Amino acid sequence: MNFMGNRHVIGWLLISPAAILLVTFTHYPAVTTFFSSLFSRGNPIRPSKFVGADQYLALLDDPVFWTVLENNLYYAIGTIPASIALAIAMALLVDRALAGTGFLRLAYFTPTILPMIAVANIWLFFYTPEIGLLDRLLNPIGIETPNWLGDPSTALLSLIFITIWKEAGFFMIFYLAALQAQSPELKEAAKLEGASAFTFFRRVTFPLLMPTTLFVLVNAVLNSFKLVDHIFILTKGGPDNASSLILYYIYETAFSFFDTPYASALTIILLLFLGILALIQFGVLERRIHYR
Amino acid sequence: MSLFKSKKLLGLALGTTMALTAGAAAAKTTLTMYYPVAVGGPLTKIVDGIVADFEAKNPDIDVNAIYAGNYNDARIKALAALKSGKPAQLSVMFSIDIYDLIEQDAIVAFDDIVSTEEDRKWLKSFYPALMENGQTLGKTWGIPFQRSTIVMYYNKDAYRAAGLDPENPPTTWNALVDAGKKLTKKDGSQWGIMIPSTGYPYWMFGALTKQNGQVLMNSDGNETYFNNPKVVEALSFWKDLSVKHGVMPKGAIEWGTLRQNFLEGKTAMMWHSTGNLTTVKKKAKFDFGVAMLPGNPSRGTPTGGGNFYIFKKSSAEEKKAALKLIKFMTSADNAAKWSMETGYIGVSPAAYDTKKLQAYAKNFPPAAVARDQLKFATAELSTYQTGRVRKLLDDALQSVIAGGKAPADALGDAQTRAEKLLKPYK
Secondary structure (H helix, E strand, C coil), rough: CCCHHHHHHHHHHHHHHHHHHHHHHHHHHHHHHHHCCCCCCCCHHHCEEEEHHHHHHHHHCCHHHHHHHHHHHHHHHHHHHHHHHHHHHHHHHCCCCCCCHHHHHHHHHHHHHHHHHHHHHHHHHHCCCCHHHHHHCCCCCCCCCCCCCCHHHHHHHHHHHHHHHHHHHHHHHHHHHHHHHCCCCHHHHHHCHHHHHHHHHHHHHHHCHHHHHHHHHHHHHHHHHHHHHHHHHCCCCCCCCCCCCHHHHHHHHHCCCCCHHHHHHHHHHHHHHHHCCCCHHHHHHHHHCCCC | HHHHHHHHHHHHHHHHHHHHCCCCCCCEEEEEEEECCCCHHHHHHHHHHHHHHHHHHHCCCCEEEECCCCHHHHHHHHHHHHHCCHHHHHHHHHHHHHHHHHHCEEEEEECCCCCCHHHHHHCCCCCCCHHHHHEEECCCCCCEEEEEEEEEEEEEHHHCCCCCCCCCCCEHHHHHHHHHHHHHHCCCCEEEEEEECCHHHHHHHHHHHHHHHCCHHHHHHHHCCCCCCCHHHHHHHHHHHCCCCCCCCCCCCCCHHHHHHCCCCCCEEEEEEEEHHHHHEEEEEEEEEEECCCCCCCCCCEEEEEEEEECCCCHHHHHHHHHHHHHHCCCHHHHHHHHHCCCEEEEECCHCCCHHHHHEEEECHHHHHHHHHHHHHCCCCCCCCHHHHHHHHHHHHHHHCCCCCCHHHHHHHHHHHHHHHHHHHC
């Protein structure tokens, strides 16, 4: 058979494994989720019926929805810039060829390897009042500590801190790889020109890291919406929803309240958010990034 | 899992033999039972043991026990299996899921399965307090098995150090506050009492309201009483323990770490599930006691835990076999054994009449506290739309205890929203 004459077929064959997987597990569920959000919650006695935008109207009237939305915003603002900055700082630190860097790299990367549920169980005992590690360290030197997870004003912050700790090591790997790919000649040239270390970072290193930063940013934004494992262990969204996020609320709605249509409506809102963010990231930011 | 697999293999082997001997053996009934414990947990061994005994006595019935995580997971998995056409005849699920299961048309009432006079008598053989969460619409839908209540654990050494009588723990709210004040150390190294307010706050609150003479909902599951003055008063008392009396730390108290706080002497008293009894007994380095919860003026606690349910989608034969299995597992001997090995309540008076359990309780008096408290027990919060209604109450409680909202406002809001949810069920 002459394959060359049939380039279309080959093309389709080549993308079909990925396409089939994407359609089955991403596109098809997204579309059915949308349709399910247009129906009422049914049961064998009262079958579900078409209700149009009712689920979305109910969302507007749901104070918990607004709380988790606001929380998610703070969570994103709290985790994304901080974990990226920390990742760059750690990568710069371990990029040099000093004794012990291997050990340091491993240490920075360890939080990433650990499963989030296990990590959350450890942090639960760090944060516990009176007997927790934090209180045992801080109280003897006279620092008054709040009830970290039990106080609505610190619960979300405590979760943000864990997320930064967990994610920074992962992002560091990408920055480290990018740094190692940078040519040493650049540094030598900068030295000849008499540029300070800070100027060199601001003018040379950082701009060259931008493609990596975009990639990391996309990941960080996604994670700020999908990383909720620790909530199950640490706060269950409490006290009074102070630390609940959209995805956790979707889980509660779908599996605790068995309200699939309402959970579908929430999911569509989440999808919309992520879509808009993706447009901004790829449409606006990417154009301003210098690729070699 | 390996058990499950080997059973499958066994089934296959049996099937082949049966085919070969062409009808020589009578048809076997196979039961699939979902059970809410993590695979490999210590409870699986005990359940496996009882199931094996049952199979030995009933060679015509095969039981596949599928262990399925926590109560929520077990319900999700069992209902999903039924939906996809896989067989499941019975399950232990959360006692408070009853209304949701009825609404899903997933379960049958035991009244419709029992046929003999003896069976009907068996239905009446359990502690009435344990039946409350299993009965509605005039029928019994759940049979108690893995059941618990809240009890008060207290540190007898701390009592002695504070000059309190370790054999007479407080029986009223006022006495609780007085004892708490004596036990609370100024430097913050020991609190008087901790009542957990995460995880299952509505459960703890059910105890406080019952003690104050008011329940949280009706038995039809379509009415809540969150804004009742007695309920508001109960919440004010809970908040006052930390804010006014200073005997409990401020903010939410974590369910999961509370036991550790108690074991390390950071609190002299804690309210917790009877399910902790075995662990506390093993790990406490001090002399501890277990008491019934105090009252204002009457004592009170909600029950908790899991009931047996039989699924509608099973043949008459299977329902009969499932009933047989449930009767076996809740029989006096097995209930006694189950209670001793786990700390859960023996579900019937007959279980506490067995020689084994009597001897055990004599040696270890705390084991009988939960039983004695059953006289004062009431149903756990359970309504139609139970997940949502429960969350409304949980959020209201936490907004008061950790967030500084006024009890009457928070509970009033929760009541308004709960009424809206329950309106279609009137």
